[in-house]
Amino acid sequence: MKPIITAAVHIKGNNLEPSKKIAKELRRADSFIISAVAATHLVLEKNSLEDISPEETGLVVTTAFGPMQTNFDVLESILDNNQASPTLFSHSVYNGAAGYISRIFDIRGPAFTMTAFTNPFFHGLQQACILLSEAQIKRCLVLQVETYSRLLDDYRKNSLASTAQWPPGACAWLIEKKKSNRQVYTLDKLSIDTKHASAIEIINYEETLTVNDYQGKITEPMGALSFLTDILTIGRQNILDCRINGLFGTIDLLLQKNNDAS
Amino acid sequence: MTEQKKASIAITGMGCCCATGMDTEEVWNNIKQHKVFCRPVPESHFSTPFSFPVFPIDYNLTLKRIDELCKSGFYTAEIPLNRTLLFTLIAVAEALTSAGLSPNDLKMKRVGIALGTTVGCLFNNEDYFKAWRDQKLPDPRPVDDFIETNLSFFLQKILGVKGPLCVITNACASGTDAIGIATKWLEHNLCDVAIAGGADELSRIAYYGFASLMLTSDEPCMPFDRERKGLNLGEGAGVLFLEKPDNIAHPVGWVKGYGSAGDAYHPTTPHPSGKGLKTAIQMALRDAKITTDDISFINSHGTGTTTNDLTETAALAALNFQEQSCCVVSTKGSTGHTLGAAGGLEAILTLKALRERFTPGTTGCKNPDNKLSFRVLPENSARTLAGNLGISQSLAFGGSNSVLIFEVNKI
Numbered sequence: 001m002k003p004i005i006t007a008a009v010h011i012k013g014n015n016l017e018p019s020k021k022i023a024k025e026l027r028r029a030d031s032f033i034i035s036a037v038a039a040t041h042l043v044l045e046k047n048s049l050e051d052i053s054p055e056e057t058g059l060v061v062t063t064a065f066g067p068m069q070t071n072f073d074v075l076e077s078i079l080d081n082n083q084a085s086p087t088l089f090s091h092s093v094y095n096g097a098a099g100y101i102s103r104i105f106d107i108r109g110p111a112f113t114m115t116a117f118t119n120p121f122f123h124g125l126q127q128a129c130i131l132l133s134e135a136q137i138k139r140c141l142v143l144q145v146e147t148y149s150r151l152l153d154d155y156r157k158n159s160l161a162s163t164a165q166w167p168p169g170a171c172a173w174l175i176e177k178k179k180s181n182r183q184v185y186t187l188d189k190l191s192i193d194t195k196h197a198s199a200i201e202i203i204n205y206e207e208t209l210t211v212n213d214y215q216g217k218i219t220e221p222m223g224a225l226s227f228l229t230d231i232l233t234i235g236r237q238n239i240l241d242c243r244i245n246g247l248f249g250t251i252d253l254l255l256q257k258n259n260d261a262s
Numbered sequence: 263m264t265e266q267k268k269a270s271i272a273i274t275g276m277g278c279c280c281a282t283g284m285d286t287e288e289v290w291n292n293i294k295q296h297k298v299f300c301r302p303v304p305e306s307h308f309s310t311p312f313s314f315p316v317f318p319i320d321y322n323l324t325l326k327r328i329d330e331l332c333k334s335g336f337y338t339a340e341i342p343l344n345r346t347l348l349f350t351l352i353a354v355a356e357a358l359t360s361a362g363l364s365p366n367d368l369k370m371k372r373v374g375i376a377l378g379t380t381v382g383c384l385f386n387n388e389d390y391f392k393a394w395r396d397q398k399l400p401d402p403r404p405v406d407d408f409i410e411t412n413l414s415f416f417l418q419k420i421l422g423v424k425g426p427l428c429v430i431t432n433a434c435a436s437g438t439d440a441i442g443i444a445t446k447w448l449e450h451n452l453c454d455v456a457i458a459g460g461a462d463e464l465s466r467i468a469y470y471g472f473a474s475l476m477l478t479s480d481e482p483c484m485p486f487d488r489e490r491k492g493l494n495l496g497e498g499a500g501v502l503f504l505e506k507p508d509n510i511a512h513p514v515g516w517v518k519g520y521g522s523a524g525d526a527y528h529p530t531t532p533h534p535s536g537k538g539l540k541t542a543i544q545m546a547l548r549d550a551k552i553t554t555d556d557i558s559f560i561n562s563h564g565t566g567t568t569t570n571d572l573t574e575t576a577a578l579a580a581l582n583f584q585e586q587s588c589c590v591v592s593t594k595g596s597t598g599h600t601l602g603a604a605g606g607l608e609a610i611l612t613l614k615a616l617r618e619r620f621t622p623g624t625t626g627c628k629n630p631d632n633k634l635s636f637r638v639l640p641e642n643s644a645r646t647l648a649g650n651l652g653i654s655q656s657l658a659f660g661g662s663n664s665v666l667i668f669e670v671n672k673i
Contacts, residue, residue, distance in 0.1 A: 055523060055541055066431070071384050071467065075391055078470045082311060089471030090529045090659060093380060094431040099660025102524040108538060110522035111662055112439060113431050115383050117412055123428055130446050136545060151385075151394050155405045194427055196419035199406035 002186045003132050005255070007046035007174040010229040011039050014147055014168040025104050028087050031168070032067035036097035036145045037104060039170035043141065044105060047174055054108035058131040058140040059098055061113045062120035064221040066094045068149040097145060109137055117202050118248035120144055121171065121225045122192055129190065132177045139177075145170040146222050156203045166205075166220040171229045185232060185240065189254035197247050207246030212237065218244070228253070270516035270550075270669065271445045272505045275363070276610045277356025278459075279349055280498030280597045281317035284327055285356050289607075290614045293596040296625045296641055300482040300494055300598065308388075308466040314478040316464055317496030317598025319349070327352050336365060339420060343404060344411040345463040346382030349499035349603070354417065354457055360514075361503040365421050373423035374453035375414040376444040377501075378436025378460035379602035382413055383429060386465050413461065425453040434563070435522070435658035436460050437605025438666055441502055442520035448506055459501035459606025468601065469495060475530060483566035483599075484626040485592035486575075486638045493565040496598025500606025515613045515670040518552070518651065521545025525661030531569055536577025538663040539655065543581055546653070546665040554583045557667070558649035559621060561612040562638070563657045564592020565599050566626070570657060571634060579635035587648045590638045595626030605656045609666055612654040616670040619647045 018026050018038050026034050071092040074084050090096055095113035102111050110131060114124050121144035128140040147168045156163050175187065207218040209227055218224045224244045231240065232255070240255040276286055281299040283289035292299075300315045307318055328348055331337040336355050342348070358364065385391075385408045393400035410416065414427040426447050432439050437460020444458035472478045472495060479491035504517065523541035525533040532539070547553060560583070562574050578590065593611045600607055615621040623639040630640050639645060655665045 054526065059524075066383065068385065071386070072391065074467050074471065075386065075388065076395070078466060079388070079392065084467070084470040084474045086471070086474040086530075089467070089474055092384075092467065092471070093433050093659050094383060095433050095658070095660040095662065096529060098432075098662075099524075099529050102526045102661055103528070106526050108524045108526050108541065110439075111432070111524045111660070112443070112522075113660075115412070115429050115431050116415065116427070117409055123426075126426065126452075127428065127443065130443075130450055130452075133450065134446075136548075151391065152405075154394060155402060158399060159402055192426070193424070194415065194418070196410075196415055199402075199409040202409050 001177050002188060003129050003175045003177055005173050005185045005187060005232060006176050007043045008229045008232045009039055009042040010171045010226050011042065012167060012169040022104060029100060030067055030070045030091045032070060032145055032147045033091060033097045033100050035147060035170040036061060036143055037100050039143055039172040040101050040105060040141060043172040043174050052138050054106045056109060056136060056138040057107045058109040058128065058137045059101060059107050059111040060124040060128045060140060060142045061098045062124035062144045063094065063115055064117050064120055064146060065148055065152065066115060067092055067096065067147065068152060069147060072149055072151060118197065119244060119251055122251050126190055126192060128175055132175065140175050141172060142175065143170060143172045144222055144225055159200060160204055169222060171222065171225050185255040186258045188256050189252060191252045193249045195247065195249040201247045207244055207248065210243045212241055270507060270518050271448050272507045272510040272513040273502050273515045273517060273613065274505050274510060274513050275357040275361025275503030276514060276613065277353040277360060278498065278500040278607050278610050279319060279352045280600055280607060281319055281496055282597050284323055286610055293593060294622045296622065298482050298596065298625060307464050310469060312473055313480050314473060315482065316494055318464055319497055324348050331355050337420060342411050343407045346379055346461045347411050347413060347416060349463065350377060350413055350417065350461040353459065353499035353501040357501045357503045368421055368423050371455050372453040373425040374444050374447040374456035375417050376428045376430065376440040376456065376458040377413040378430045378432065378440035378605060379413055379462050380431055380433055380436060381462045381465045381468055382602060383431050386467055432662050433658035433660055434601055434604055435656040435662045435664040436602035437500060438654065438656040438664040439522060441605065441609055441666055442522060442664060444504055445517045445520055448504060454506065456504040457501060458504055459499065460603040461499035462497055462600055462602040464495055464497045477567050479566060482626055483595055485564035485566040485595050485624050486571050486630050486634060487627045488629050488631040490566045492567050494598040496600040498600045498603045498607055500603055500610050502609060515616065515668050517666060518669045519546040519550025519667035521549060522664040527661050530659050532573040532657050534573060536573045538661055539574065539577040539657060540581055542663040542665045546667050550667045552651060554581055556649065556651050557583060557588050557653055558647045559615055559652035560588060560590045561608050561654045562590055562592050563655055564594050566594060571631065575634040575636040585637045589621050589645045589647060590636060591621055591624045595624055608654045612652045612668055613670065616647065616650055616652045616668060621645055621647060
């Protein structure tokens with residue numbers, strides 16, 4: 001069984017306006033949770049979960065830096081007022097976003113939040129494929145969410161000669177194992193070879209993304225994923241032979257359009 | 263009755279550290295004697311006006327153990343600031359030694375590393391943060407250190423190995439999920455061996471956060487007791503060394519099954535009926551191809567909060583576990599709640615109990631709450647276990663519930 005990608009979205013920005021349908025649920029949420037829920041909402045609008053039971057759907061949320069600003073907001077409140085807000089604290093935990101997604105969209109299968117400073121999404125995608133190979137899981141949502149923080153921005157500015165701010169945002173892919181009548185991409189190959197990188201290499205983020213004949217430079221933690229998500233969404237090419245390569249290792253990904261993905 | 267034999271994953275080594283001891287034998291022996299190392303937050307950790315005690319690891323003991331690892335050649339790099347990582351190194355070194363291996367033995371294998379943490383993936387250096395917000399230009403080393411010491415990536419670097427990696431941050435279920443994930447890697451042939459478990463350190467943010475949620479006790483915690491007041495935070499690490507079952511003659515035990523499911527209910531409170539926990543247990547039982555009747559021991563999440571205790575026992579009662587043959591305890595009265603480390607630590611304690619066919623009662627539980635839906639073992643009632651299969655289960659913020667099933671060989 002090869003997993004198929006039945007929907008993908010990429011949203012940009014840090015101050016997203018959630019749609020009216022979900023805004024009420026998010027009135028106390030931070031930008032990390034809002035981005036995660038907004039991306040989930042959009043990807044599920046493309047392909048809803050209604051025909052699969054809540055226990056048969058898995059969730060993998062990945063991130064490089066997590067809800068870093070919220071963590072600092074909690075720390076600031078402790079240092080200044082000797083107290084923490086319970087809501088803010090519960091949002092500063094990395095898997096707060098997965099909890100919101102599970103509750104709002106009634107997803108009751110395994111929910112993992114995974115973190116890595118480089119290409120966390122593809123580690124999460126590998127895990128989602130394993131989940132799908134288990135009999136009880138039929139569909140899995142995989143996300144990467146980044147909101148960064150002012151402290152991180154300043155650290156990067158001070159450590160590097162010149163730098164552009166990393167763009168916040170979120171990407172979400174919905175992967176399934178059932179046949180589809182639609183033209184969708186099968187995930188034919190995913191291999192990850194990781195190398196340990198220094199802090200300066202990570203904050204100076206640089207990788208090369210190759211997709212078929214195209215080659216481009218990636219300069220931020222969600223760059224390769226954002227690019228791939230955008231071309232998946234457009235869906236013009238039949239084969240996407242991708243390699244993400246650099247100081248952090250090599251990731252190979254082969255996606256093939258197929259309407260008989262069994 | 264077991265329906266069909268499942269090819270389980272072998273556990274060939276284990277290592278841990280927490281306030282209760284700096285290695286597995288010390289921790290287990292102190293738990294059997296119900297020793298409680300709960301005390302006010304040491305100044306070496308952080309200052310606080312609150313009086314909620316914790317289960318801290320003496321920082322000097324940590325450094326002493328790391329120094330020993332340096333002398334033995336296990337660890338030769340600069341000592342990082344990240345205490346979660348130091349606990350991990352201590353636990354991994356013990357796990358490898360108990361598996362009869364040195365880091366060199368791993369070099370030719372595909373080694374998966376799955377570790378769970380909550381505090382260990384947060385940047386919580388207060389001096390840097392204060393200097394930064396005062397618009398000073400702080401020494402960048404704490405941030406460098408934070409970025410370079412992602413647990414699994416750093417461990418892969420110092421061991422010089424290749425294989426799948428993951429840092430899972432599922433709050434209090436992180437360690438349990440890390441072991442479950444590594445087990446699946448081995449089943450799917452992504453690696454030959456795996457290092458899996460959890461680690462976490464005490465931090466001011468978690469301490470104040472749990473206090474703000476009114477979940478912490480101002481006394482040593484009393485899981486399942488009618489007088490309980492809440493949990494005590496702790497710190498430590500618990501790590502298993504896992505291998506494919508081929509040619510393993512005398513493993514510590516076996517990972518038989520794993521299940522994970524969500525409540526889809528509330529950010530910090532479990533579903534009152536234990537909805538997600540029941541599903542997770544059922545998934546793990548199916549994975550292990552066994553039934554509730556086969557389980558003779560459950561190391562519960564047992565934090566000592568009323569909501570947790572009622573939820574867990576409601577789920578166990580609903581699933582028809584047998585009160586007469588299945589002993590349920592919590593070990594958090596001895597270790598505190600070590601958050602991301604808890605799943606790793608409690609997996610080890612489950613294996614120790616199964617191997618000795620013996621469990622001490624729940625430290626701190628003098629008079630079990632009569633509202634519990636399932637009988638638990640209070641402190642004064644140690645028991646001989648009836649079988650060789652046990653469960654270690656974790657509940658977490660975000661509504662995650664994760665369950666591991668272990669088996670030990672009949673001795």
